[in-house]
Amino acid sequence: MRKLLAAGLLVPALAVSVSAQEVLKIKKLTVAEEILTEETSGEVREATEEDIKITRQIDIGEILSNLFPEINHIRKGGTANDIVIRGFGKDNINVLLDGARIYGACPNRMDPAIFHMSTRQVAEVRILEGPFDVENQGSLAAVVNLISKDPGEGKGGSVFFTGGTFSYLNGGFDAYTGNDKVKVLVGYSKQYSKPYKSGEGKRITEYANYKSTELDHMAFDIDNAWFKTVYTPDDNQTVKINYAFDEAKDVLYPYLMMDAIYDRTHRVNGEYYVKSLDLKVSAYWNFVKHDMQDRWRQSSNMSMNPSLGYAMRTLAKTKTYGAKIEKGWNISGIKVKTGIDAYLRNWKADNRILMMTDLDNRGMIPDVDIKNVGAFIKGAKKAENFIISAGLRVDSTKSEADRNALGAANSGLYDAYYGTNYSLSETDTYVSGNIVVRYNLDKRSSVYIGFGHTVRVPDPEERYIALAKPMTKPNWVGNPNLNPTKNNEVDAGFEYYWGMFGIKGNVFYSDLTDYVYLYKLETGPKPAMSYTNIDAHIYGWDFTVIGMLTDNVSVEAGAACQRGKKDSGNYTDSDLAEIPPLKTRLAVKYDDGTVFGQIETIYQARQHNVDSYLNEEPTKSYYVVNVKTGVNMGSRAFVGIGVDNLFDKNYYTYLSYKRDPFATGTKVPEPGRFIYMNVNYMF
């Protein structure tokens, strides 16, 4: 941020003493910034970049939601927060780890993709909002890429520790060694917490159906270990190989009816880059195994087989692997990038319910394969004060479920609700693309307008989930006939700088065809929750004002709002569900290189534009204050202290409960006052 304000001005850089702080960089790219390097644009263009110096370090979803008014988190429990960007969630946004695809195993999104790289491993988060990514299939409304730390040269590392309220602990180390050819980094972190208390002093377990003996059960207990090596045989070639293992145990989700006994992940990534050819070849493989049960809930007392300890259980597995070849070209002043890629996503979940009857829901997610191949081209050209960029992508995606994976209880569900007029194998072929025109007003200020068209295929759950529920509880069945969702979106914005002040703003209008939406099926043997395609639109705006008040004091103010409306479908309420209301953030910072301090206020408005069809309820506004301060003790140690929710407010975000046309669900409050301390020592 400071660099941006200083660009083109003769402002002395911050007097940097050697910092012992580990910094997490978060970059929000505006459309077309991504491929513009200094050589093509002839100017320095900095993305909105924020360096996170002190946080509770619980999870990336929560950190992003705190920082950007247009990003909101879905609060299911103490960690593993899923994100919604500009009103788009789930597979409508693409979350990548080091550019690789990964998908959670849990059918209830207990382990969203963004949860699968530990906070401590992340060097940088890159966010591109809108339908402007052609490098990856299915970036319908945004793409978020988490980039892991590289090892350094020589020998070094750090030990870190964060402790806080509710027995929260996060500690570990990373260490690297290397010369100019080979560098290696290893890291480990452990994170655990008891259930946090809301502002009214109740533990989150008290809001759901936990057994009285489990109210103080561990809320999460997570081990992460990672390894990365970088090999540079000469100046021209780089090889990077990454492996990470995560095990999350005892993760409580009061938002849902079950908790995760464990969630175990292996991830491998590799890439090979040749500088002279601007050629990159990459490949990845990851695997997640997830076991969730209701054994800590009162519902487990209803089990027909008490010796098992649960009345409901889902054991799920998913794996994703793929490869990509990308090449950059410079064709008479036009910077072009081309690529081809392919991936396979496999997902299988087996469920068993032991209430009244023994329901064998094997293949609740029936061993679904999504196979995709795609190719893209994008380019940018500068002409006078204009920069024009465009991208095009073609994809073919096959989705296939295995009927043989289904169990006795759920094998007849598609027939019961969708007759015989459906297929468990579907191939979708489609084109995506975008064009963006930017006009530079001066070296720093510009305006832009862009149009993008993107497509994403229905996820395996939306098309093929099959879950028979006991008694009068509605079944949950996918709709095999769903069409892919298409987004036609216009984005426009500006950034204007004046001395040490800057303002950035964006507006967007997204016209959605075949948007996938929850639907109550009233036909069939008994009601079921399913999905349907509707036409809809989502629009909104955001802006950020930044300024340096003195050499050491800066201020940031931001706000964002979005609305979503249905344009078709047999609904009684035209508001789209899960569209967060206006949110604002104001922060004042002090940073002299040795001492850091920040006061931050976040306000979110009341949401009354709710979808009554899905039993959404209005949510009250809230206002919270967070403070933090830190100091570098010499060149090796850093100590930070923070208090989130300083005034111990009891509040809920709009995304604090599950949408289900047949239930109102548990609302999960945000944490009450949370005091924490970070200690970091570099060696």
Ligand SMILES: [Cu+2]
């Ligand atoms: Cu789960």
